[in-house]
Amino acid sequence: MYAIKTYNVISNVGLAVFPKDQYVINGEQEPDALLIRSQNLHRGVLPVSLLAIGRAGAGVNNIPLDKASENGVVVFNAPGANANAVKELVIAILIMAARPILPAINWTKSLTNGDAADVTLQAEAGKNHYRGTELAGKTLGVIGLGAVGSKVADMAHQMGMNVIGYDPYISVEHAWQVQSDIPRADSLKEVLEASDYVTIHIPYNERNKNLIGAEELLMMKKGAVLLNYSRNGIVEETAVMAALNVGQLDQYWTDFASDALIKHDKVVVTPHLGGTTKEAEDNCAQMVATTLRKYLETGEIEHSVNYPDVRMPFNSPYRLTLLHQNVPNMVGRVATILADLNINIANMINASRGDFAYTLIDVDQMDDELYHKFEEKCLSIDEMIRVRGIRNAKFNG
Numbered sequence: 001m002y003a004i005k006t007y008n009v010i011s012n013v014g015l016a017v018f019p020k021d022q023y024v025i026n027g028e029q030e031p032d033a034l035l036i037r038s039q040n041l042h043r044g045v046l047p048v049s050l051l052a053i054g055r056a057g058a059g060v061n062n063i064p065l066d067k068a069s070e071n072g073v074v075v076f077n078a079p080g081a082n083a084n085a086v087k088e089l090v091i092a093i094l095i096m097a098a099r100p101i102l103p104a105i106n107w108t109k110s111l112t113n114g115d116a117a118d119v120t121l122q123a124e125a126g127k128n129h130y131r132g133t134e135l136a137g138k139t140l141g142v143i144g145l146g147a148v149g150s151k152v153a154d155m156a157h158q159m160g161m162n163v164i165g166y167d168p169y170i171s172v173e174h175a176w177q178v179q180s181d182i183p184r185a186d187s188l189k190e191v192l193e194a195s196d197y198v199t200i201h202i203p204y205n206e207r208n209k210n211l212i213g214a215e216e217l218l219m220m221k222k223g224a225v226l227l228n229y230s231r232n233g234i235v236e237e238t239a240v241m242a243a244l245n246v247g248q249l250d251q252y253w254t255d256f257a258s259d260a261l262i263k264h265d266k267v268v269v270t271p272h273l274g275g276t277t278k279e280a281e282d283n284c285a286q287m288v289a290t291t292l293r294k295y296l297e298t299g300e301i302e303h304s305v306n307y308p309d310v311r312m313p314f315n316s317p318y319r320l321t322l323l324h325q326n327v328p329n330m331v332g333r334v335a336t337i338l339a340d341l342n343i344n345i346a347n348m349i350n351a352s353r354g355d356f357a358y359t360l361i362d363v364d365q366m367d368d369e370l371y372h373k374f375e376e377k378c379l380s381i382d383e384m385i386r387v388r389g390i391r392n393a394k395f396n397g
C-alpha cells in the first residue's frame with residue numbers, strides 16, 4: 001500500500017485518482033507522498049519515507065526545493081491547471097479597478113429612509129460619484145507570459161486593450177500561445193513606462209523577490225494601477241504603499257493579505273482566490289494526483305519542477321529507479337553493479353536537470369535478496385541519492 005498525506009482542501013476528484021485497495025490517504029503509515037496546496041513546507045522536516053510531493057497548483061515557493069532534491073524527493077506541480085480561473089479573476093479585477101463597482105454597490109445598499117420611488121431618485125442622483133473609465137484603448141502591461149499571463153494578455157487584447165507583454169524567459173510552448181500581434185517589451189522599464197495597468201504573473205523565487213520596488217514604481221505612469229495575483233514577495237509592500245500615498249500609484253490590487261495592506265485605503269485585497277474555483281481545484285488535484293500515482297507505480301516523472309521529466313514504457317517485470325547527482329559515469333557504475341550481479345538490462349533511460357539526474361533500468365529477473373545487494377552497492381556510491389525497486393503490477397500472479 002502507498003501512503004498519501006494531504007494538507008489543505010484537496011478536491012475529491014483528485015483523491016479519487018488513488019484506488020482504495022492500493023492507497024491509504026491520511027492513515028498512520030509514514031507518507032510516500034504529500035499532496036498539498038499552500039501548506040508551507042519550509043517550516044518542517046521532510047519525512048525520511050517521502051518519495052514525492054505534489055503541489056495542486058502552479059507556485060512551488062512553499063516547498064523547500066533544494067532540500068527535496070538533495071533528499072531524492074521529486075516535486076510535481078500542476079502547470080496551467082488553474083490558469084483560466086486566475087485569468088477570469090484578473091479580468092474581473094481590471095474591470096473593478098476601472099469602474100468603482102464595489103463602492104457603488106455598497107453605497108446603493110446604504111440608501112435608506114425612503115419609499116421605493118425615493119430610493120430610485122437617490123440612486124439616479126448619486127450615480128455620478130461612481131463614474132468609471134473604460135479599459136478599451138488603455139494599455140495593459142503583462143509581466144510574465146506563462147500559463148496565466150498569456151491568457152490574461154489574450155483576453156485583454158480581445159477586450160480592446162493595448163497589451164504589451166514582458167517575459168525574457170518565456171518557453172517555446174507559451175510563446176506560441178501569445179497572439180503574434182501582442183508586442184513584447186525588451187525590458188521591465190519599457191513595460192512599466194508604457195502601461196496604465198500592470199499585472200504580474202511570474203513565480204516567486206530569489207530572482208523575482210522584490211522585483212517591483214520603489215525604483216520600478218517610479219518608472220510607472222503617474223496614477224497607474226498595479227495588480228499582483230502572483231505572490232506577495234514579488235512586490236515590495238512598503239514601497240507600494242509609499243507610491244499610493246503620494247499618488248504615483250492610484251490603486252494596488254492583490255491576492256495576498258498582510259496586516260499593513262488590508263488597512264490601506266487604496267489597496268484591495270482578495271484572500272488568495274486566484275485558483276479557487278471548482279474547476280481549477282478539480283483540474284489541479286486531478287493532474288497532480290495522476291502524476292504522483294504514475295511516479296509511485298512506474299517511476300516515470302512528468303511535470304516535475306526539480307528532477308528531469310522521464311518517460312519509458314514499463315514492459316518488464318521489474319524496474320529500478322535511481323535518483324543521483326549529475327556526475328559523469330553514474331550509468332557506467334550502475335551497469336557494472338548489475339553485470340557483477342549477473343542481471344541483464346532490458347531497457348534503460350537516463351536524463352539530467354541541473355545538478356541532479358535520474359536513471360530508470362528495466363530488468364527481467366529480480367528477487368528481494370538480489371535487490372538488496374543491488375541497492376546496497378548503489379548506495380555506496382557517494383553521488384547516489386535514492387534507489388527504488390518497483391514490481392510491475394501487470395506481471396503479478
Ligand SMILES: NC(=O)c1ccc[n+]([C@@H]2O[C@H](COP(=O)([O-])OP(=O)(O)OC[C@H]3O[C@@H](n4cnc5c(N)ncnc54)[C@H](O)[C@@H]3O)[C@@H](O)[C@H]2O)c1
Pocket residue numbers: 057058059060079080082083086143144145146147148149166167168169170171174201202203204207208211229230231255272273274275276
Ligand atoms: N493567485 C493565485 O491563486 C495563483 C494561481 C496560479 C498561479 N499563481 C502564481 O502565478 C505564478 C505564475 O503562474 P503561471 O501558471 O502563469 O506560471 P508559468 O510558469 O506558466 O508562467 C510564469 C512565467 O513567468 C515568466 N517569468 C519568470 N520570471 C520573470 C520575470 N522576472 N519577468 C518576466 N517574466 C518572468 C516565466 O518565463 C514564465 O513564462 C505562479 O508561480 C504562482 O506564484 C497564483
Ligand SMILES: O=C(O)CC[C@@H](O)C(=O)O
Pocket residue numbers: 037038056057058059060082272274275276
Ligand atoms: O491552492 C490554491 O488555492 C492557490 C494556488 C496558487 O497559489 C498557485 O500557485 O497555483
